Amino acid sequence: xxxxxxxxxxxxxxxxxxxxxxxxxxxxxxxxxxxxxxxxxxxxxxxxxxxxxxxxxxxxxxxxxxxxxxxxxxxxxxxxxxxxxxxxxxxxxxxxxxxxxxxxxxxxxxxxxxxxxxxxxxxxxxxxxxxxxxxxxxxxxxxxxxxxxxxxxxxxxxxxxxxxxxxxxxxxxxxxxxxxxxxxxxxxxxxxxxxxxxx
Numbered sequence: 001x002x003x004x005x006x007x008x009x010x011x012x013x014x015x016x017x018x019x020x021x022x023x024x025x026x027x028x029x030x031x032x033x034x035x036x037x038x039x040x041x042x043x044x045x046x047x048x049x050x051x052x053x054x055x056x057x058x059x060x061x062x063x064x065x066x067x068x069x070x071x072x073x074x075x076x077x078x079x080x081x082x083x084x085x086x087x088x089x090x091x092x093x094x095x096x097x098x099x100x101x102x103x104x105x106x107x108x109x110x111x112x113x114x115x116x117x118x119x120x121x122x123x124x125x126x127x128x129x130x131x132x133x134x135x136x137x138x139x140x141x142x143x144x145x146x147x148x149x150x151x152x153x154x155x156x157x158x159x160x161x162x163x164x165x166x167x168x169x170x171x172x173x174x175x176x177x178x179x180x181x182x183x184x185x186x187x188x189x190x191x192x193x194x195x196x197x198x199x
Contacts, residue, residue, distance in 0.1 A: 001051060003040040003079050005033060006086070014091040019184035024172045032168055033082045040075035047072065054080050055153055062154040069148070077149035081130060085164055090191035100196035104133075107141035114143070119182040121145040122165045131182075133161040135199065160198045161190065 008029055013022040044050045049057045054076050061073035069077075101111065108114040114133070122131035125145045132144045132151070135158040144152065152159040163185050170181035 001053060003037045003054065003076075005029075005037045006083055008086055010089075010091055015089065015189060018092050018188040019173060019181075020089075020189060021173050024169070027172065028164075028169055029082075029086065033079070036075045036079040036082065039071070040079050043072045043075050049076075058151070058153050062150070064154070069150070074149050077151055077153075080153070081149060081151050081162060081164070084159060084162055087194050088161055088191055089185075089189045090194070093188055093190050094193045096192040097196040100192060100199060103141055103199065108143075115186050117143040118161075118163075119179065119186065122163050122182045123179045125165050128166040131163050131165060132157075132159055133195070134159055158198060161195045 008025065012025045012029075015025065016022055044052075044057065049060065049072060052060075057072065057076040058080060061070060061076065063069060063073075096111075104111055104114045108117065118131055118133060121143050122145065125131060125147070127147065129145060129147045130151065132146065134142050134144055134152045136142045137156045141160070142157075144157070146152075146154075151162070163182060165178060165182070170178060174181040174184075
């Protein structure tokens with residue numbers, strides 16, 4: 001299957017009153033995400049990965065020993081990451097379903113502790129990358145962070161929530177204040193119903 005740029009699940013200015021401007025979405029979705037689509041399609045053309053599901057491409061091209069991943073992995077993984085990211089947000093966020101709240105509380109002790117750990121993972125990721133709430137291979141919930149385009153699929157984990165901490169995701173609205181971007185993401189943008197559906 002060819003990579004295709006998905007439509008945003010909301011308008012470009014739907015998040016503007018909640019800390020993510022139209023300009024950010026135009027650059028981040030329409031330009032950055034589209035580049036992963038275009039470059040991913042070029043990278044897999046004529047290879048064994050052409051026409052394969054993106055999840056299979058990610059798992060098959062990730063090299064845990066390599067500091068720098070190859071072009072097929074980088075574009076496929078960032079394509080997948082962004083597909084999830086747009087779905088994980090909603091204008092003003094949503095309420096947290098009880099099942100998810102219970103699972104988070106059991107794993108982290110409280111919602112506040114989870115949010116602190118998630119924000120700390122994102123703020124502490126050196127350079128470009130992502131922070132995640134994952135369902136680990138043992139069924140427990142865990143906060144992780146990954147460099148560049150690496151994602152939980154690489155480790156057999158299920159991504160429940162991910163936040164992009166590449167500078168292009170926050171610099172227009174928050175300049176160099178990554179912690180403020182992360183706090184705003186958690187407080188005003190997370191689609192907790194979508195997160196719960198991934199459990």
